[in-house]
Ligand SMILES: Nc1ccccc1C(=O)C[C@H](N)C(=O)O
C-alpha cells in the first residue's frame with residue numbers, strides 16, 4: 441500500500457492502521473491525514489501532499505474529522521460536538537524504497553483527553569495579533585502603568601536583602617500572615633495563616649488548584665455567563681462538566697444600560713443545582729461585564745449552596761475596583777458560606793503588577809489543604825522576592841485601609857475617572873457602552889456598526905471575533921470579543937459586544953479616542 445496514496449490526497453479512510461498488526465488507533469473512524477509540521481522525517485508541501493525523507497520512516501499527525509458513534513455517546517463527549525475536528529493522533533511508519541508501507545511502528549493519540557479542544561486560546565491569539573500590528577491595546581486586562589513605588593522598592597529590597605531561596609510551599613510566612621490578618625478583618629473570620637491560606641502563581645493557579653483538588657469526573661460545576669474563559673477549560677481539564685447559567689440583560693429605556701441590569705433568574709439558577717453539582721463559580725466584580733453582585737444576589741446563591749451542599753469558588757481579583765456607591769460583598773462572609781467557599785485574590789490586579797504572578801486562595805482548612813496538595817505537587821511555590829514585596833505592600837495598606845492615601849482607594853478613584861472618560865468617548869462616536877459597576881473592563885454593543893468585514897471561510901467564527909480582528913488590523917485598536925466569555929451554545933447569541941480594558945495611562949486612552957473619532961468621521965454610521 442503506497443503511503444502517498446494514504447496521505448497525499450486527504451481523502452478520508454479508515455481501519456488500515458490495524459491491518460499492519462500495530463497498536464490500533466484508539467478511534468476507529470475516518471481520518472483525514474496531514475503531516476506533523478516540524479517533523480524531522482517529512483515536510484509538507486502546498487496542498488497537503490507530503491515528502492518522505494530517505495530514512496524510510498514517516499511520522500504523521502492525523503486529525504480526526506468525525507467522532508465515532510461510541511464517543512459521541514460517551515459521557516466525555518456530551519455537549520462537545522463542536523470539537524469534533526480537533527482530535528489528533530500520531531503515526532510512525534516504516535516504508536520501503538517505493539514508498540510502500542512496511543509497518544506502522546506507532547499509532548497513538550499523543551495528547552490526553554484532558555486537553556482535548558483546549559488548544560485555541562484567545563489571549564495567545566489576540567495578544568499576538570495586537571503585537572504584530574503595534575496597536576493601541578485596550579485588549580488583555582493589565583495596566584500599562586507601573587506598580588506603585590512602595591511595592592517596587594520592596595521587591596528590590598527583597599532581592600538585595602536575600603529573599604532569593606525557596607520559601608514555604610503554601611506561602612512565604614510574612615505573606616500568609618498578613619493575608620490572614622487582612623482578610624480575617626474583611627471577612628470577620630479568624631484565619632489561620634498556615635492552614636487556611638495558599639499563595640499561588642497568580643489567581644490563575646488558585647483556580648486551577650481548586651478544580652484539580654475538588655472536581656472529579658462528571659462532577660458538575662455551575663458557571664455564570666459571561667465568564668472569564670479559563671473557568672471552562674479548567675473544569676474540563678479536571679474532568680468536570682460545566683453547567684451554564686446566563687446573566688440576562690433587562691431592557692432599559694431612557695438611560696444607559698449598566699452592568700446591574702444584567703441579572704440571574706432565581707428559578708433558573710435553582711434548576712441548575714442537582715445531585716451532581718459539586719461547585720459554583722462566582723466572579724465579582726465580573727469579567728468582562730463589570731457586574732458587582734449585590735448582597736441579595738449573593739444571598740440567593742448562598743442559600744442554594746447551603747441547601748444543596750455545594751462548594752463555592754469566588755474569584756474576587758477586582759475586589760478593590762468598585763465604583764460609585766457600589767459595595768464589594770464577599771460571599772464567604774455570608775452565613776454558612778465560609779465553610780464551603782474558597783476566595784481567590786490577585787496581587788497582580790491589586791497592586792497593578794500582573795507579571796509578578798502572585799495570587800492566593802483563602803478558605804477553611806479542610807478545603808484549602810487539598811489545594812495545597814495540588815500546589816505542592818506542581819508549582820511548589822511562587823517566587824520568594826515577589827511574595828516578600830506583596831507582603832510589605834499589604835502591611836502598608838493594612839495601616840491605611842479606607843484612608844485617602846491608600847493605594848486601593850486611589851486606584852479606584854482613578855479608574856472610575858477612566859471608566860467615565862472611555863464611556864463618554866464611546867457614546868460620542870455613537871457606540872452604546874454598558875457602564876460597569878466594577879472591574880476594569882467595559883463592554884460595548886456593536887449592533888448596527890457597519891464595517892466591511894472580509895469574507896470569512898470559517899462559518900463558525902462569531903461576528904465579534906471578525907470585528908475585533910478587523911479593528912486591530914485596520915484601525916490599530918485592540919479589544920476583546922465578548923463571545924469569548926460564553927459557552928459554545930451561547931456565543932452566537934452574544935456576538936455583538938466587544939470589551940475595552942480601561943486600566944491604561946490617560947495618554948493611551950487619548951490615542952484610542954483619536955482612533956475612534958477618526959473612524960467615526962469615515963465609517964461609523966450611527
Ligand atoms: N491571568 C491570565 C492568564 C492567562 C490569560 C489571561 C489572563 C488574564 O488575567 C486576562 C485578564 N483577566 C483579562 O480578562 O484580560
Ligand SMILES: O=CC(=O)O
Nearest residue numbers: 642643644786788
Ligand atoms: O488572573 C490573574 C493571574 O495573575 O493569574
